[in-house]
Amino acid sequence: MKLLPVIKILCLYLMISFLSQRVQAQQIGLQLYSLREQFKTDVPGTLALIKKWNIHEIEGGGTYGLGMDEYKKLLADNHLNMVSAGVDFDQLAKDPQPAIDEAKAFGAKYIVCFWIPHNGTEFTIDDIKKAVDVFNAAGKVIQANGLSLCYHPHGYEFRPYENGTLFDYLVQHTDAKYFNFEMDVFWVKNAGQDPVALLKKYPNRFLLLHLKDRKPGTENNQNGTADEESNVVLGQGDVNIAAIMKEAKKTGVKHYFIEDESSRPVQQIPESLSYLHQLK
Secondary structure (H helix, E strand, O other): OOHHHHHHHHHHHHHHHHHHHHHHHOOEEEEHHHHHHHHHHOHHHHHHHHHHOOOOEEEEOOOOOOOHHHHHHHHHHOOOEEEEEEEOHHHHHHOOHHHHHHHHHHOOOEEEEOOOOOOOOOOOHHHHHHHHHHHHHHHHHHHHOOOEEEEOOOOHHHOEEOOEEHHHHHHHOOOOOOEEEEEEHHHHHHOOOOHHHHHHHOOOOEEEEEEOEEOOOOOOOOOOOOOHHHEEOOOOOOOOHHHHHHHHOOOOOOEEEEOOOOOOHHHHHHHHHHHHHHHO
8 A cells, every 4th residue: 555655656766867967968068188287287277277167077097297196186185086097009009008007096997099100291091901910909908907998080081981980991991899989079170071961870889979079160181180279069060960969879989088289278168168058
């Protein structure tokens, strides 16, 4: 006879739990590179600023010259959770263990490589094939340590190859069990690609997302280069952030990070956050 109130309470608890998980999954984080100039002069103050913006998830790597324990205390004091940490490609090729150790020290879940070395503006199938070997091998070691490896394209990977692109080859010859991707929507757009179409083409391969918008009229290129000042407030550029956010929630993206490479991040990041919050 008294089971009905208990069932109601249980249902309410499950609903609250489900909603809180959705909020957590859609939390907007920050790539710390955005505040690289601020970190040069004031690490504690810069982390406090991130907290002031009500951001709790970050992507970084390194400690800005501080000891690991001191830096981790600053992160904890500001309620900042390091979700992913960067790693150099050559380090992955040589030995991924130092990157694993650092990521674990931070409590990060992901290790991200941001660049495949190549000769100047040349980027060929040989570069991609080397990357396939490195990412597959390192990804297995990283996965065995309870972490996930991702790669962040910068645009040169979208050069034509056979019936698709070099990026298609990279996706198709790597194992999703060990290796996936972080999409930077600016660099995908800058390479002449459509971020929404790419999310649809490879669902569940993009686990992380960099949110960045581009000044309308900016010329595309596939060299991985762009004027930093072409980074504008989210929603004010030509990347179509609203459509990307809508699709990303359907296709397996786990974490979102604003990245603002302009000289105006302190002014632009709060505006970008306001834009994103209005989309929800």
